[in-house]
Amino acid sequence: MDTYLILLRGINVGGKNKVPMAALRKLLEDLGFAGVSTYIASGNVILDSDKHADEIKTRIEKALPEAFRLDSELIKVLVLTRRQLQAVVDNKPKGFGEQPDQYHSDAIFLMGIDSTHAMPVFNPRDGVDKVWAGDGVIYSQRLSAQRTKSRLSKIVGTPAYTSMTIRSWNTTTRLLELLQRP
Structure with a gap:
């Protein structure tokens, strides 16, 4: 399993696209990711997965609008390895x-x-x-x-x-x- 940093774009900004961190952690755990933790409420997640970065990105981008009421189509996900960061x-x-x-x-x-x-x-x-x-x-x-x-x-x-x-x-x-x- 590899550890990844997930940067979510467009959540919890100016009172829009509210995504509570506890609910986000649960969603990601329900998607099968392990060791899920968040850092401040601006869309920073660390998780472990045996999936490739592209698959992680696709799964999270699909799940977010299904799980949360989002005001914008501008939600995007960036997946980085420790080496990349x-x-x-x-x-x-x-x-x-x-x-x-x-x-x-x-x-x-x-x-x-x-x-x-x-x-x-x-x-x-x-x-x-x-x-x-x-x-x-x-x-x-x-x-x-x-x-x-x-x-x-x-x-x-x-x-x-x-x-x-x-x-x-x-x-x-x-x-x-x-x-x-x-």
């Missing part, structure tokens, strides 16, 4: 996420698109935003003192945004720690 952390830009008092840093995980197609929707404001393309991820950093001037929110209205899910860098590194559980 480790690569996201290891390949971060130099200094990224290392000054949390000065910068707000996010990992923007890509779902079905690559960074070449995702990067054009970003329009970083000089002196406020920085973005870097990675493998399956966009690294985004905003100067905390000027967060209200950030242009990151402008990606929300773009078609590419439906193929992204955002996690803070703190959450991303914590998820990696949780994936390394015994």
Whole structure:
């Protein structure tokens, strides 16, 4: 059995697509997944399975709208191995996420698109935003003192945004720690 990180896009955001974590854990256990745990209510799940990542994704994407009343068709699932998440952390830009008092840093995980197609929707404001393309991820950093001037929110209205899910860098590194559980 392998351990996977499941990132759910579009749940528990702005009061929409409410999915209680206890009910989500039960649903995934009922689907035959083992060792199911969640981390905060933003759609982070760790589970064990003998299935391939593509099959896990398909099963969860099918089951979610059947089990929960979802307001949107924008629910998507990303399945990552520990090795894949480790690569996201290891390949971060130099200094990224290392000054949390000065910068707000996010990992923007890509779902079905690559960074070449995702990067054009970003329009970083000089002196406020920085973005870097990675493998399956966009690294985004905003100067905390000027967060209200950030242009990151402008990606929300773009078609590419439906193929992204955002996690803070703190959450991303914590998820990696949780994936390394015994």
